[in-house]
Amino acid sequence: MSGTVKRVPSIWTTGSTDILNTGTWRSAIAVHExxxxxxxxxxxxxxxxxxxxxxxxxxKFKEAWQTLVENNPIPAAIGRTCHRPCEGACNRxxxxxxxxxxxxxxxxxxxxxxxxxAFPAPSVELDQKVAVIGGGPAGLSCAYQLRRxxxxxxxxxxxxxxxxxxxxxxxxxxxxKKMVAAETQRIVDLGVEVVTGRxxxxxxxxxxxxxxxxxxxxxxxxxxxxxxxxxxxxxxALDGIAFLRSVRLDAPAELGxxxxxxxxxxxxxxxxxxxLRLGRQTEILALEGREVMPAPEDEIEDVIExxxxxxDGAMVKTVEDVSGRLLLHCIKVELDQNVLPGIIRPIEIxxxxxxxxxxxxxxxxxxxxxxxxxxxxVQVAKxxxxxxxxxxxxxxxxxxxxxVASTERFVSTAIGDGKRAANCIARHLxxxxxVEDAAVETKEVTFEDINTFYFPNQxxxxxxxxxxxxxxxxxxxxxxxxxxxxxxxxxxRCFSCGSCVECDNCSIFCPDMAIIKDADAPxxxxxxxxxxxxxxxxxxxxxxxxxGVKEEKK
Amino acid sequence: MGYEINEEKxxxxxxxxxxxxxxxxxxxxILNTLGKDAxxxxxxxxxxxxxxxxxxxxxxxxxxxxxxxxxAASAAGIKRALISKGNNHTNVxxxxxxxxxxxxxxxxxxxxxxxxxxxxxxxxxxxxxxNTGTQKSSATPSMAxxxxxxxxxxxxxxxxxxxxxxxxxxxMATATTGYPDDLARKVKRAMEIKGGLRFINILTPCLxxxxxxxxxxxKTSRLAVQxxxxxxxxxxxxxxxxxNYGPNGLSVADYVTTQKRYRHLLAEDIELIQAxxxxxxxxxxxxx
Numbered sequence: 116m117s118g119t120v121k122r123v124p125s126i127w128t129t130g131s132t133d134i135l136n137t138g139t140w141r142s143a144i145a146v147h148e149x150x151x152x153x154x155x156x157x158x159x160x161x162x163x164x165x166x167x168x169x170x171x172x173x174x175k176f177k178e179a180w181q182t183l184v185e186n187n188p189i190p191a192a193i194g195r196t197c198h199r200p201c202e203g204a205c206n207r208x209x210x211x212x213x214x215x216x217x218x219x220x221x222x223x224x225x226x227x228x229x230x231x232x233a234f235p236a237p238s239v240e241l242d243q244k245v246a247v248i249g250g251g252p253a254g255l256s257c258a259y260q261l262r263r264x265x266x267x268x269x270x271x272x273x274x275x276x277x278x279x280x281x282x283x284x285x286x287x288x289x290x291x292k293k294m295v296a297a298e299t300q301r302i303v304d305l306g307v308e309v310v311t312g313r314x315x316x317x318x319x320x321x322x323x324x325x326x327x328x329x330x331x332x333x334x335x336x337x338x339x340x341x342x343x344x345x346x347x348x349x350x351x352a353l354d355g356i357a358f359l360r361s362v363r364l365d366a367p368a369e370l371g372x373x374x375x376x377x378x379x380x381x382x383x384x385x386x387x388x389x390x391l392r393l394g395r396q397t398e399i400l401a402l403e404g405r406e407v408m409p410a411p412e413d414e415i416e417d418v419i420e421x422x423x424x425x426x427d428g429a430m431v432k433t434v435e436d437v438s439g440r441l442l443l444h445c446i447k448v449e450l451d452q453n454v455l456p457g458i459i460r461p462i463e464i465x466x467x468x469x470x471x472x473x474x475x476x477x478x479x480x481x482x483x484x485x486x487x488x489x490x491x492x493v494q495v496a497k498x499x500x501x502x503x504x505x506x507x508x509x510x511x512x513x514x515x516x517x518x519v520a521s522t523e524r525f526v527s528t529a530i531g532d533g534k535r536a537a538n539c540i541a542r543h544l545x546x547x548x549x550v551e552d553a554a555v556e557t558k559e560v561t562f563e564d565i566n567t568f569y570f571p572n573q574x575x576x577x578x579x580x581x582x583x584x585x586x587x588x589x590x591x592x593x594x595x596x597x598x599x600x601x602x603x604x605x606x607x608r609c610f611s612c613g614s615c616v617e618c619d620n621c622s623i624f625c626p627d628m629a630i631i632k633d634a635d636a637p638x639x640x641x642x643x644x645x646x647x648x649x650x651x652x653x654x655x656x657x658x659x660x661x662x663g664v665k666e667e668k669k
Numbered sequence: 670m671g672y673e674i675n676e677e678k679x680x681x682x683x684x685x686x687x688x689x690x691x692x693x694x695x696x697x698x699i700l701n702t703l704g705k706d707a708x709x710x711x712x713x714x715x716x717x718x719x720x721x722x723x724x725x726x727x728x729x730x731x732x733x734x735x736x737x738x739x740x741a742a743s744a745a746g747i748k749r750a751l752i753s754k755g756n757n758h759t760n761v762x763x764x765x766x767x768x769x770x771x772x773x774x775x776x777x778x779x780x781x782x783x784x785x786x787x788x789x790x791x792x793x794x795x796x797x798x799x800n801t802g803t804q805k806s807s808a809t810p811s812m813a814x815x816x817x818x819x820x821x822x823x824x825x826x827x828x829x830x831x832x833x834x835x836x837x838x839x840x841m842a843t844a845t846t847g848y849p850d851d852l853a854r855k856v857k858r859a860m861e862i863k864g865g866l867r868f869i870n871i872l873t874p875c876l877x878x879x880x881x882x883x884x885x886x887x888k889t890s891r892l893a894v895q896x897x898x899x900x901x902x903x904x905x906x907x908x909x910x911x912x913n914y915g916p917n918g919l920s921v922a923d924y925v926t927t928q929k930r931y932r933h934l935l936a937e938d939i940e941l942i943q944a945x946x947x948x949x950x951x952x953x954x955x956x957x
Contacts (some may be wrong), residue, residue, distance in 0.1 A: 129724040135683035568891055624887055625851055626693035630683045646682040650689030651884030
């Protein structure tokens with residue numbers, strides 16, 4: 116050895132591992148994606164519920180309203196009258212109770228009225244004109260959506276005021292008139308020409324076709340169904356919707372001392388509630404058992420609290436007129452399970468006969484559309500205007516939706532149909548309408564997709580209800596809107612299924628630092644493909660199922 | 670979440686940890702909280718592999734790879750050298766596995782604790798010699814399968830956290846990767862308390878060794894806490910106990926049934942572990 120010393124370098128490290136491409140290890144990569152929430156899947160207006168609830172949570176109230184009115188121009192009204200399929204589908208239901216979505220909708224709808232928020236004017240004005248016949252939920256929704264696209268709209272209604280069933284059906288104590296007036300006015304202010312007090316019929320079609328490129332009929336269903344046991348001329352046997360209308364016009368029809376309401380739907384409950392407020396002893400006779408009555412459970416509960424007697428699973432067989440009073444000979448029934456859906460066949464239970472006495476009977480057993488004036492213009496099937504999947508009737512250029520063409524008699528269904536019909540009409544007029552349907556692209560978020568570790572139990576909270584003895588004294592609204600605090604608490608309960616809220620979990624739990632926040636990324640984060648090893652921790656730790664996996668073939 | 674990502678990125682991508690590795694995740698939280706004014710001492714372990722194939726390193730700080738029995742002694746020596754050079758600020762952190770802490774490096778650790786050396790010692794505890802093929806260590810819990818305990822380990826896990834408390838060191842904490850904010854806060858607390866040995870035991874589920882899916886590391890670590898197997902707590906000066914996260918009603922069965930290393934257990938075995946966990950929890954609770 117000639118005295119040479121081998122020098123050991125003091126630093127051996129020449130660089131960072133970040134030049135190593137560990138992305139080659141994986142066979143699948145996680146992707147951020149917006150997935151449909153179950154509430155969205157069942158919403159009749161296709162409302163983007165997780166998005167606007169999140170905006171409420173962030174106290175971006177006006178943005179929440181703007182998201183809401185994309186699909187539903189009257190949230191204050193629907194926030195009081197919707198049958199709430201969203202709450203039934205809510206992933207939180209089996210955890211600690213559904214989010215009170217409907218109450219939140221009312222909260223935002225009321226705030227918009229109070230703050231005077233208006234719809235922005237259409238960005239274009241087109242020459243095309245559409246006649247909308249019927250100023251109820253379907254007509255209002257369609258007129259609104261057409262105007263937003265710049266199409267000229269004339270809205271015809273037979274009544275002096277707009278709102279349809281919301282104005283002339285649903286009682287004041289469930290939906291104050293002033294809310295309907297404010298929300299319909301807001302639509303009118305978008306530049307809708309309104310012709311009230313004019314009832315159009317099939318005979319007007321030629322005239323309309325001269326001035327308008329398309330006609331939309333949505334005048335509802337106003338022909339009450341009758342029971343053969345009651346004579347049409349008997350003043351003691353009223354029709355439910357006519358009675359509700361008389362109450363709404365502040366000229367209630369005359370009632371005897373004791374009222375029997377026949378029916379098990381929302382109209383029957385509204386009739387019973389109104390009769391109670393007019394000081395009448397009220398009984399309700401429903402064909403279905405309470406669990407399967409068409410009226411929502413809370414509406415049934417309301418009238419029972421207010422003093423109505425509910426006799427469910429029973430029907431009237433014969434009626435006897437005894438010194439001015441009606442004696443209803445009734446019998447308990449059960450419903451035949453072996454029939455097609457939509458058909459109701461009661462089976463009498465022998466030996467359960469009973470008698471109800473009534474001074475007035477109010478029939479609330481459904482309505483049909485009045486189509487006598489229209490049936491030589493448009494094809495009618497099963498008592499309704501026949502439409503195809505694009506809301507087209509048999510007459511070219513005439514479209515229809517709402518109760519006039521559907522057996523799904525819900526106000527929010529009518530709003531949704533009005534919106535979709537407007538898109539079809541716009542397409543018919545040559546407009547390009549692109550409808551994004553998230554549901555067809557990605558799988559709906561289920562409860563199993565939710566990482567419940569990140570969601571502590573929080574009791575559900577509904578709108579406070581006025582005490583029954585107070586509410587029975589008049590027609591004042593019975594449910595108090597949520598307070599600011601209640602609304603925020605409710606919004607915080609939302610899992611935001613499938614909608615990223617930028618919680619950073621995906622990024623925090625990545626052992627490879629392969630997910631970074633990126634303001635330019637469509638869903639806030641970028642996956643660094645050169646590093647991602649495909650472990651799936653981000654997917655597992657996403658609290659709300661807003662990520663998916665993309666298989667990679669190499 | 671209280672944890673905020675430190676953009677300084679002391680721990681870098683491209684490292685050689687398995688996909689979903691909890692140790693890599695723990696290193697991320699530890700190193701990014703420590704910052705660049707730190708020197709790491711690493712004995713043979715997965716951590717040595719993760720820190721990088723020479724000449725590359727995943728850690729943007731000096732790392733000294735020492736022998737398996739000498740982590741605490743090496744760290745203490747480096748710290749004393751720094752102080753003698755007038756550097757009182759640089760944190761010296763030994764990061765060792767449970768084999769290098771509970772078994773082979775234990776003498777050096779106990780001695781350093783007894784001398785109250787001014788270092789942070791972090792044990793990444795995956796309950797076995799996972800790097801060499803899943804052999805049993807004294808951190809392996811009762812009845813868990815390893816290749817050297819094929820019928821399940823017969824003795825319970827050594828309680829090193831309490832042994833370290835018994836050295837009356839200024840800070841001892843247990844942490845795990847499912848609670849990043851808690852983990853990062855404990856590293857920060859260890860940095861604040863200077864002038865003595867600070868020890869943090871971090872439970873880091875080993876995906877291969879425990880038999881869990883690649884994505885299940887954080888989730889399994891939370892189950893350990895929620896079932897009472899591994900309560901998160903901290904102790905200052907050997908006597909002041911604080912509970913951070915304890916059992917929340919989940920049972921040992923909820924924890925062990927998700928892991929293949931417990932696959933051979935019978936219902937009565939799980940009951941025995943449950944009894945052991947209940948007993949330990951009862952004893953620990955008296956200290957808060």
